[in-house]
Amino acid sequence: MKLNDITRRAASWLSDSGPKHDVVISSRVRLARNLLGMPFPGRCTEDQRRNICHTVTEAIKKSGICDDQITLNMADYSRLDRELLVERHLISRQYAQDEHTRSVIVSGDEKLSLMINEEDHLRIQLLYSGLRLKQAFEEINNIDDSLARHLDYAFTPEYGYLTACPTNVGTGLRVSVMLHLPGLKLSGEIERAMRASRDMKLAIRGIYGEGTEALGDFYQISNQLTLGKTEEQIVNDFTNMFIPAILDYERKARQQLIEKNRLEIEDRMFRALAVTKSSKLMSSDETLDRLSMIRLGINLNCINDINLDTVNELYLLSRPAHIQKLHNAELAPRERDEVRSNMLRDRLAENRKTGKKNP
Amino acid sequence: MKLNDITRRAASWLSDSGPKHDVVISSRVRLARNLLGMPFPGRCTEDQRRNICHTVTEAIKKSGICDDQITLNMADYSRLDRELLVERHLISRQYAQDEHTRSVIVSGDEKLSLMINEEDHLRIQLLYSGLRLKQAFEEINNIDDSLARHLDYAFTPEYGYLTACPTNVGTGLRVSVMLHLPGLKLSGEIERAMRASRDMKLAIRGIYGEGTEALGDFYQISNQLTLGKTEEQIVNDFTNMFIPAILDYERKARQQLIEKNRLEIEDRMFRALAVTKSSKLMSSDETLDRLSMIRLGINLNCINDINLDTVNELYLLSRPAHIQKLHNAELAPRERDEVRSNMLRDRLAENRKTGKKNP
Numbered sequence: 200m201k202l203n204d205i206t207r208r209a210a211s212w213l214s215d216s217g218p219k220h221d222v223v224i225s226s227r228v229r230l231a232r233n234l235l236g237m238p239f240p241g242r243c244t245e246d247q248r249r250n251i252c253h254t255v256t257e258a259i260k261k262s263g264i265c266d267d268q269i270t271l272n273m274a275d276y277s278r279l280d281r282e283l284l285v286e287r288h289l290i291s292r293q294y295a296q297d298e299h300t301r302s303v304i305v306s307g308d309e310k311l312s313l314m315i316n317e318e319d320h321l322r323i324q325l326l327y328s329g330l331r332l333k334q335a336f337e338e339i340n341n342i343d344d345s346l347a348r349h350l351d352y353a354f355t356p357e358y359g360y361l362t363a364c365p366t367n368v369g370t371g372l373r374v375s376v377m378l379h380l381p382g383l384k385l386s387g388e389i390e391r392a393m394r395a396s397r398d399m400k401l402a403i404r405g406i407y408g409e410g411t412e413a414l415g416d417f418y419q420i421s422n423q424l425t426l427g428k429t430e431e432q433i434v435n436d437f438t439n440m441f442i443p444a445i446l447d448y449e450r451k452a453r454q455q456l457i458e459k460n461r462l463e464i465e466d467r468m469f470r471a472l473a474v475t476k477s478s479k480l481m482s483s484d485e486t487l488d489r490l491s492m493i494r495l496g497i498n499l500n501c502i503n504d505i506n507l508d509t510v511n512e513l514y515l516l517s518r519p520a521h522i523q524k525l526h527n528a529e530l531a532p533r534e535r536d537e538v539r540s541n542m543l544r545d546r547l548a549e550n551r552k553t554g555k556k557n558p
Numbered sequence: 559m560k561l562n563d564i565t566r567r568a569a570s571w572l573s574d575s576g577p578k579h580d581v582v583i584s585s586r587v588r589l590a591r592n593l594l595g596m597p598f599p600g601r602c603t604e605d606q607r608r609n610i611c612h613t614v615t616e617a618i619k620k621s622g623i624c625d626d627q628i629t630l631n632m633a634d635y636s637r638l639d640r641e642l643l644v645e646r647h648l649i650s651r652q653y654a655q656d657e658h659t660r661s662v663i664v665s666g667d668e669k670l671s672l673m674i675n676e677e678d679h680l681r682i683q684l685l686y687s688g689l690r691l692k693q694a695f696e697e698i699n700n701i702d703d704s705l706a707r708h709l710d711y712a713f714t715p716e717y718g719y720l721t722a723c724p725t726n727v728g729t730g731l732r733v734s735v736m737l738h739l740p741g742l743k744l745s746g747e748i749e750r751a752m753r754a755s756r757d758m759k760l761a762i763r764g765i766y767g768e769g770t771e772a773l774g775d776f777y778q779i780s781n782q783l784t785l786g787k788t789e790e791q792i793v794n795d796f797t798n799m800f801i802p803a804i805l806d807y808e809r810k811a812r813q814q815l816i817e818k819n820r821l822e823i824e825d826r827m828f829r830a831l832a833v834t835k836s837s838k839l840m841s842s843d844e845t846l847d848r849l850s851m852i853r854l855g856i857n858l859n860c861i862n863d864i865n866l867d868t869v870n871e872l873y874l875l876s877r878p879a880h881i882q883k884l885h886n887a888e889l890a891p892r893e894r895d896e897v898r899s900n901m902l903r904d905r906l907a908e909n910r911k912t913g914k915k916n917p
Binding site for chain 1: 821822824825829831832833835836837838839892896899
């Protein structure tokens with residue numbers, strides 16, 4: 200399998216519709232692991248980094264955790280290819296921009312990715328559609344166990360897993376969900392929800408992690424601390440407490456909007472759909488905003504002739520690197536806006552033709 | 559014929575497409591006339607105003623200038639009905655809001671309207687689609703001559719026709735054209751064009767005359783002075799000099815836009831059409847802006863499946879009083895926005911179904 204194979208379709212965590220998918224786009228669990236007796240990547244020599252890549256890659260092969268895999272040696276890939284992986288949430292932006300020896304191993308369905316020599320020696324990530332943190336947590340535990348048979352992790356009974364950044368020390372686990380919160384945004388309650396989340400020690404970020412804006416009403420919510428809590432506690436708190444609370448809040452906001460301001464809200468949805476189907480130039484940020492309204496329209500049963508999967512797919516395919524990969528060329532922003540508009544029009548027209556309906 | 563008969567269709571000056579209709583919507587000539595030995599309406603008693611109404615109405619009947627006519631005694635009509643007549647350019651806004659005895663006589667095709675007891679005893683207006691000032695001027699001259707046989711006008715050899723406002727003294731003629739200038743607006747050259755027009759002693763106003771904004775890129779251009787120029791000079795200057803210059807300027811601006819910024823301009827046109835076909839709430843001002851872009855799209859052959867007549871018609875039918883008359887009820891602004899959206903969607907869908915094409 201090659202990188203190009205994954206460019207032209209949606210990642211499974213986006214194209215499958217998991218539980219609570221009206222609000223929860225995806226669930227992500229990530230483990231930070233480091234090898235015993237090696238400096239953290241930031242302090243490694245290139246030789247050491249090569250060693251780590253080799254050791255971890257071999258361990259992954261032996262462990263059999265990932266059959267249909269693709270190993271991407273970052274040095275072999277262009278800036279655009281790496282940006283594509285960022286857009287698909289397979290690697291972090293920092294990792295893409297780094298210049299040190301590093302490689303990432305991705306499963307064919309893109310649910311699993313293993314970054315070698317990011318901030319830690321190994322970052323294991325599992326990404327699922329919908330709210331499936333428990334399932335993801337169980338699976339990543341198995342993966343972690345399998346790898347541990349072939350790798351010596353840096354671990355102390357007192358602190359747990361040692362990591363480059365103190366916030367990851369302990370379980371090394373980060374749990375996050377990507378939420379679509381247009382209801383809270385439109386009703387003006389998003390700020391209050393974000394303050395409440397911060398009070399619960401949750402980190403809230405935009406769609407592409409730290410420092411990115413909440414484009415298209417997407418919010419990524421994750422745990423801030425891993426020390427002093429068991430992994431099960433973290434996952435349970437998320438699954439049983441935090442997320443249901445926000446989910447409920449968002450669904451109520453949507454219901455209120457449709458009951459009290461149906462016309463205003465329908466107006467926005469139908470305009471968003473019409474414009475996305477008709478524009479000749481559309482920026483990626485505008486696209487996310489328009490898709491957000493279309494997605495809301497589908498979830499509120501106002502828009503019935505567009506498939507939710509199509510919209511989810513377009514979130515990804517409309518991003519700048521994807522647009523350029525689809526077009527097989529580096530493009531200036533205005534050219535991207537043109538190619539993007541054409542793509543959006545085609546895909547939304549196709550969606551109609553196939554007559555796919557929402558389930 | 560009754561007022562209601564004219565509500566549901568476009569005025570002929572809008573639905574016919576006259577010469578140079580890509581830029582010139584309509585041509586208007588107006589004569590201000592007063593009766594000898596009577597104070598101007600602003601200084602009349604109600605008795606005198608009634609006398610004037612009677613005298614002028616009788617003269618119109620005897621003159622035979624208008625067969626299929628409708629006489630509207632303003633006092634019999636509601637605020638909404640009067641507003642409708644303003645939107646159709648049959649009476650002035652001041653005249654609609656006035657409370658004195660007054661009546662207007664309108665021809666069945668709405669080309670001719672005769673306002674009694676506006677600022678002057680009699681205002682005769684002829685309205686044609688496209689650039690047809692000469693034809694309109696010849697016709698209004700004939701009308702004026704016919705009426706003069708039955709009315710004694712206030713006239714002095716030194717000043718010409720006497721009028722309530724000194725700017726009308728002389729010929730009493732005002733010549734104006736309504737221009738659609740989206741090219742100059744989009745290219746940012748409209749201010750320069752307006753300054754140039756003012757230098758030529760032309761008055762530039764919005765779509766509904768003095769003090770109204772240039773909604774939908776419509777501009778009404780008229781002569782400012784009537785004293786010291788013959789009527790023929792005024793009409794000739796307009797037809798042979800002023801209007802061709804602006805027309806040329808606007809057409810060049812459009813051509814430049816389409817040559818240098820085709821995508822940007824198409825983007826705006828197609829978005830405007832898509833939004834107009836899909837909105838659930840649309841204000842009358844937004845409607846004019848959207849229709850302006852659609853009209854430009856049709857004239858530049860970018861939009862081929864919408865009929866120009868339909869768009870012209872919608873300019874009128876989407877105005878607040880028309881919306882309420884169509885709906886047979888007084889409506890609050892938000893209700894109007896809803897009815898307007900539905901009407902726009904229906905009419906644009908109908909236009910497609912009938913398969914009417916632009917000539």
